[in-house]
Amino acid sequence: MSERKAQTRYPFTMPVGWFAVAESPDLAVGQTKAAYYFDTHLALWRDEEGVAHTSDAFCPHLGAHFGHGGHVDGCQLVCPFHGWKFDAEGNNSDIPYSERTNGRAKVKAYPTQERNGFIYAWYHPHDELPDWEVEEVADITNGEFSGPKHTNHIVQVAIQEMAENAVDSAHFRYVHNTAEVPVIEKYESVGHRATMESSQKFPTPRGVVNGRIDSIADGPGVSIVRFSGIIDTLLVSASTPIDANTTETRFNFYVRSMGDDKLNSSVGDAFAAEVDKQFKEDMPIWEHKAHLVRPALIDNDGPFMKFRKWYAQFYVDEVSDDRTVFPPPFWPEKLDETPAKATASAKYGTADGETPVEVAPPAPI
Ligand code: FES
Ligand SMILES: [Fe+2]
Structure with a gap:
C-alpha cells in the first residue's frame, strides 16, 4: 500500500x-x-x-x-x-x-x-507581542452614525480565502447578480494596513447614482468598509480563525443618522440584510472551492496577487507542501449543495411602505 x-x-x-x-x-x-x-x-x-x-x-x-x-x-x-x-x-x-x-x-x-x-x-503562534493597535472609528462614538445592527456567520473556510472575496470584483455579477460591478481604483498596502478604493454605479428609480466603497483592513481580523453615494453606511467587520480551516465573521452595520430613529433602523436593517444575503451566496463557493496557488487570472480580474502578497506577512510558520491545488475534504452530506440563486441586488428596504430606501452595497467581504 x-x-x-x-x-x-x-x-x-x-x-x-x-x-x-x-x-x-x-x-x-x-x-x-x-x-x-x-x-x-x-x-x-x-x-x-x-x-x-x-x-x-x-x-x-x-x-x-x-x-x-x-x-x-x-x-x-x-x-x-x-x-x-x-x-x-x-x-x-x-x-x-x-x-x-x-x-x-x-x-x-x-x-x-x-x-x-x-x-x-x-x-501569535509563538506569543510575540502586538506591534500595532486596533484603531478607534470616531464615527461610531461621535453620534453621526446610528447602529449597530449585528450579524455573524461561521464558515468552513480559511480566513484568507474568505478575505480574498473583497478584491474579486468580477464575482459580484455572477454570484450576487448585481447589475454593476465595483471598479477597483486603488489597492495599496503599507505594513499591516491594506486600503482599497472603488467606485460603483448604483441603479436607482431616479437614475444611476455614482457611489464609492472604500475599505481599510488592519491585519487579517479587522476591517472597516464605508459606502457612500446614496446613504452613507459603515461596516465594521471582524473575522476570526476558529481553526486553520474555519472562520467566524461578525458584522456591525452603521448608518449615517438621518434624525429619524425609525428610518435609521429601517435603512440599517436593509443594509444588513443585503450584505448578509450576499454573504450566504458566497458561502457555498468558499466552502467547496479549491485554493489554487497559481490561479489563471486575467488583467480584468482584481488585484489578487497583491492581496496575497500583503496577506503573506501575517504567517509565521511555513506549511511545507509542494501541491498547487488544495481541494476541500469530501463532505458526503454537502454533495448536492449549490449556491442559492442570487436575487437582484438593486434596491430594497422601505420605511413602512414609504418610498423605497436605496442603499445597494455589494458585499465588501
Ligand atoms: S483551582 Fe483546582 S483546577 Fe483550578
Ligand atoms: Fe461576495
Missing part, C-alpha cells in the same frame, strides 16, 4: 493579528465566558473595573475550564474547581487553602483590547 501524505486543507495556517473574540455587550462586568478560537479553548472575563481579558481556558492546578463556572473577584479570575485566583497577567495570586501561592501555576493571557463594539485578542 502506498503511504498517503497527511494533507492540510490550505497551504497556510492561522495568521497573526488582532481578532474579535466577542461583541462588547456579550461580556458583562464580572462575567466569565467560554470561547474557542485559534484552535484553542479560551476563557473571556471582564474584571470589576470593566476591563476585558482573554486567557487560556484551563486552570494549571487540575485543568478546570475557567469559562464554565469560573467567576471574577475584583481584577482576578477565580477557578470554579478549588478557588485558586489568577491576576490579569495570569499569575497565581491566591490559593484559599494555602498561605502561599504557586509560582509555577501560570495561565496564558492574550493581549486584549476593546474597540468599536468588539473585544479583540492578539494571536
Whole structure:
C-alpha cells in the first residue's frame, strides 16, 4: 500500500493579528465566558473595573475550564474547581487553602483590547507581542452614525480565502447578480494596513447614482468598509480563525443618522440584510472551492496577487507542501449543495411602505 501524505486543507495556517473574540455587550462586568478560537479553548472575563481579558481556558492546578463556572473577584479570575485566583497577567495570586501561592501555576493571557463594539485578542503562534493597535472609528462614538445592527456567520473556510472575496470584483455579477460591478481604483498596502478604493454605479428609480466603497483592513481580523453615494453606511467587520480551516465573521452595520430613529433602523436593517444575503451566496463557493496557488487570472480580474502578497506577512510558520491545488475534504452530506440563486441586488428596504430606501452595497467581504 502506498503511504498517503497527511494533507492540510490550505497551504497556510492561522495568521497573526488582532481578532474579535466577542461583541462588547456579550461580556458583562464580572462575567466569565467560554470561547474557542485559534484552535484553542479560551476563557473571556471582564474584571470589576470593566476591563476585558482573554486567557487560556484551563486552570494549571487540575485543568478546570475557567469559562464554565469560573467567576471574577475584583481584577482576578477565580477557578470554579478549588478557588485558586489568577491576576490579569495570569499569575497565581491566591490559593484559599494555602498561605502561599504557586509560582509555577501560570495561565496564558492574550493581549486584549476593546474597540468599536468588539473585544479583540492578539494571536501569535509563538506569543510575540502586538506591534500595532486596533484603531478607534470616531464615527461610531461621535453620534453621526446610528447602529449597530449585528450579524455573524461561521464558515468552513480559511480566513484568507474568505478575505480574498473583497478584491474579486468580477464575482459580484455572477454570484450576487448585481447589475454593476465595483471598479477597483486603488489597492495599496503599507505594513499591516491594506486600503482599497472603488467606485460603483448604483441603479436607482431616479437614475444611476455614482457611489464609492472604500475599505481599510488592519491585519487579517479587522476591517472597516464605508459606502457612500446614496446613504452613507459603515461596516465594521471582524473575522476570526476558529481553526486553520474555519472562520467566524461578525458584522456591525452603521448608518449615517438621518434624525429619524425609525428610518435609521429601517435603512440599517436593509443594509444588513443585503450584505448578509450576499454573504450566504458566497458561502457555498468558499466552502467547496479549491485554493489554487497559481490561479489563471486575467488583467480584468482584481488585484489578487497583491492581496496575497500583503496577506503573506501575517504567517509565521511555513506549511511545507509542494501541491498547487488544495481541494476541500469530501463532505458526503454537502454533495448536492449549490449556491442559492442570487436575487437582484438593486434596491430594497422601505420605511413602512414609504418610498423605497436605496442603499445597494455589494458585499465588501
Ligand atoms: S483546577 Fe483550578 S483551582 Fe483546582
Ligand atoms: Fe461576495
